[in-house]
Amino acid sequence: MIASLANVAPHPGTAAQGSAIVSVRNIKKTYPGGVEALSGITLDFPEGQLTTLLGPSGCGKTTLLKIIAGLLPATSGEVLVGGRTVTGPGPERSFVFQDFALMPWASVLRNVAFGLELRGVRKSEREAIAVGHIAKVGLKGFEYKYPHELSGGMRQRVGLARALAVDSAVIMMDEPFSAVDEQTRRKFQEDLLGLIANEKKTFLFVTHSIEEAVYVSDRIVLLSRRPSRVSTIIEPKLDRSGDPEGIRRDPAYLDAVEGIWQSLKKYLD
């Protein structure tokens, strides 16, 4: 299914290793009312990697991610996931929301199991699966708490566990840490690296923080100001085998941050 995409010419500048599980072809989006958010985005997301969309606020990152998620129709162009055209949400994609989007009336356990509940998985079975993922994101013991009893960081862990629980091939995260305070965010970023290493999944990550992008990504797609186009693709190539704190002192990390800063600078004037 994915192999069929191998003969698709990669986007100029894309050093595609592995085949693309998500392909975005010439996507344009103009909102009703005339705001042109995306002006022809063509992009491949290699399987098993974490690709980050990085760009200034309001450049159309959320728009693009929602189009890939099937939550928003594009004005023109097409999105392929696993070789098939996206017409709406599907079980091979799951979403982590910027504002968590948890159900305040439901416990952590039910929130995490919600995707499976919608699919009609038996209660005992889906809860067993959910318990595993709750432990995985570091919330063991919080199964019966409610969202309003948790901190922002913990709520987003619930959002992540919910996305993991449906076992989709692609996980999309829209600025998952932007509503989380700084210390919590660092810890969360480190934990995320551990999770990614264990899950053989493709992550589509959105952020406006250069440091965050370099820290977590295999590939970084720089988007220009609205109407958005792909400006550059960067592959930081960091050694993530060691201490997660050490990465932030790695010269390759610092070089990548500096490089991206230099190329984004020209959009600021």
Add this chain to the structure above:
Amino acid sequence: MTMFGYRLPMMTSLILWAVLWELVGHTEAGFILPPLSKIVMRMGEILPTPSFAEALLITGRSFLTGVGIAVLAGVPIGILMGRSIIADRLLLPWVNLFLSAPLSALVPVIMVLFGLGEATIILTVTLFAIWIIVLNARVGVRSISPSLVEMAQSFGASRWQAFSKVYVWAALPEILAGVRLGVIRAVKGVVIGQLLVSVVGFGTLFEIYSSHFLMEHFWALLLVLFAFAFALNEGMAWLERKVQYYAASRA
């Protein structure tokens, strides 16, 4: 409440009015407004009688049925209006019209169509209660955070699942507020319906009392009804407070 710079507890004013009532009752006006003490005594007399119990049963039954219909029909209609622009355009003018219309004037029409029985009372209750319930459910659904709607969509919720597992719950604080207001209106509906039909439930009693000029009985019954309405309102308000925590946490 403060008076002359002093904070007075809620009960103070009630006692003040009760005393005033008692005094007025002992003047000439006692003819139409008997003293409170006599009314309270009469209440103790009326409450244990079978005719009161029967009236209470019939009233309670038609009240609950009417409110039940109003909730079961009103909440889904309100949610539909909140989610569908077409349904909203189609129904909103009617809902607003009926919300402010003098509904008592419609009761004779219902009476002609459904006769002088419980059905008319039930429909009157529904007619009084449903519009505010619809409107509040609509507002509740419109205030659901868009990302919660997208969450349901992205995890593959069907229309029914989105309705029953997300929208109803997310809009619950507003829905309950609407039901509380609907219940208060339903009390008016059940009383007005019975007064107009006057051969059912408390309507019969009111008819007997007023035609025989039993003012103490009349007022005793009225106070009982007021107490019921007050208790209902407080009960609903309590229920509402129980879900407030997540109305606040929805953002």
